[in-house]
Amino acid sequence: MQVSKPRRSGFEERFAALIREEITRRRLMRRGAAGALSVSAMAYLAACGEDELSGGQQEEAPTIKKGPISKTLNFSNWPLYIDIDDKSKKRPTLEKFKRRYGTTVKYTEEINDNVEFFGKVRQEYEQGSSGGRDIHVVTDWLCARMLRLGFVQKFDKSEMPNASKNLEDSLASPDFDPNREHSMPWQSGQVLIGYRRDRTGGRLTSVNDLFDPKFKGKVTFLSEMRDTVAAVLLADGIEPENATKDQALTAIEKIEKAARDGQIRRFTGNEYIKDLPKGDSIAVLGWSGDFVQLTADNPNVAYSVPEEGFAIFTDSMQIPVGAPNAYTAQKMIDFVYDPEIQAAITAYVNYVPPVKGTKEVLLEQDPEIAENELIFPDLSKAHSLKNYPPAEEREVEEAFQRAIGA
């Protein structure tokens, strides 16, 4: 929502930026110091737990059976990831669901970080209990792991007409769930180039431009491994979904060298929200959801979609094993695949909707959003990093953590 804002003083602006950074959906918490403290207790407890676990092998997920519609539904999601009515503080999408099915949705914004969430639920899920959750939303790589460990149920797609019909083609067959029977995308986000148009002396068109010595010490990349590695692979002409482990490691070497040489100043969550306007960085990798606001606030900040294609991350809904209201949860997932319903969510959260027809609905309701390529990109150019088997994935992740200095 690009609402024009009243003018504010420099201090207010800075303070607002700080606050906004704090609440923008993902990521400050991700590597930030504040998160570490709150996260550690949970993860620690998780680590102290069971020693002998069967996990590791794939178990056949049970298919969701037909049943009555329940009175309540427990939905766990990330903060600021669904439409809210600013006046009544209610969530219109959930109100609409209640009107149609009579189900009260208990919506919990409990997911701040994939790793943390996994640490928190692992033991419950392992024992076949969902902790009362009917739906959780996690990033696709974690969806893959949840599925691998047999923590989630299988959808009955014949019960999900909207989802079967309206899922965007480019998101419909990820390697870990080729028919999207265990995960349905909630929202996606693009990994784009952000830059200061007054300082770069021209438009940046490729992620390789971030390696240009002209910008030495003024470049930041994302601390999210999959996003940064996929973007760099694309720049070198490799499709991330088909990249071998060695190709991924080569890309990481390139990143590590640039970090050692001082080309890359640092790796960020969404701290570029304040680094770019301040001029501490002039060319960054960032997330599309942030650029909606950032470019609206600062005329000198621009973004561009890399010509080689862009990396995309997708957060998906899953129904954990032991969910008390699995059938109703399946209805809920199908419900948000109605373009009319999805349009309201998209108009509020500004991420990339996975539902066909959303754009057409918004063209009538709110053309400005419908025309925005940050929200409706050319999905045929979207790519995401392959999901490697656990051991290889760990190797890649470790190499990346070393590259970013930790």
Add this chain to the structure above:
Amino acid sequence: MTRARRSLLPYALLAPGLLWLLVFFAIPLYYMAEISLKEGTIETGYQFTWHFETYVDAISNYDEQLIRSFWYAGLATLIAFLIGFPLAYAIAFRGGKYRNALLLIVILPFFITYLVRTLSWQTILDDEGWIVDSLKTVGLIGDEGRLLATPAAVVAGITYNFLPFMILPLYAALERIDPRMLEAAYDLYAKRRDVVLRVVIPTAMPGIVAGVLLTFIPAAGDFVNAELLGTPQTSMIGNVIQSRYLELTDYPTAAALSFILMLAILLLVLAYARFAGTEQLTGAEAR
């Protein structure tokens, strides 16, 4: 009161403290030791296998960050001492009726959370802020130079954040010095330098030891300053532990690194205590 009761009393008085230590120190420490010797991943769970290799790997993989941590922490402690000692001395001997107000100013930054204070350093050291601008104008840093995202910024941040821990014990020690001792020294024809080196510093030694330890120990484990003010090339051992723990969920390595850090600090403290004298470490001054 019977004799038996009386002999139990000290233990009863100790109980809350001991319980606190047990619950919040001993038990977590035990769990951490156990985790550090486990093997596995978060997906498969962790099995206890006396896996000491984790320690060997941790040291060989992260020696760079370990050494850097001690180097930065040591440097920050030294700078904090050089800033803190004259300041504490001035407050103690020249503060007069403003002593308490001055002390309040020293601890005032603590009224704001650590994270926000460090974030505001990002603003102070901005590439395009006035400090960098002024330094460029006078030629102290080159046109392409910067302060933020450099080792200097990290050390400065650590120094700033832990400075009060240095000043307060120094002040407490200096304040106890009887001014007549200094007068006596002057009467005996000591030069100013001798008074400082042979009277003030030795008498203030317990405070110096306390200040150095209170600054150095948390500084060595700090990761916030390196994270917010540094680059990948300035990351400290705290950053590695954080990443191992939260990004890679590699709990054994994180736990092993924590133990290595703890032992390394302990060894340094013991060496320091030998050098400075244990009675001064505990504050029991030999008079």
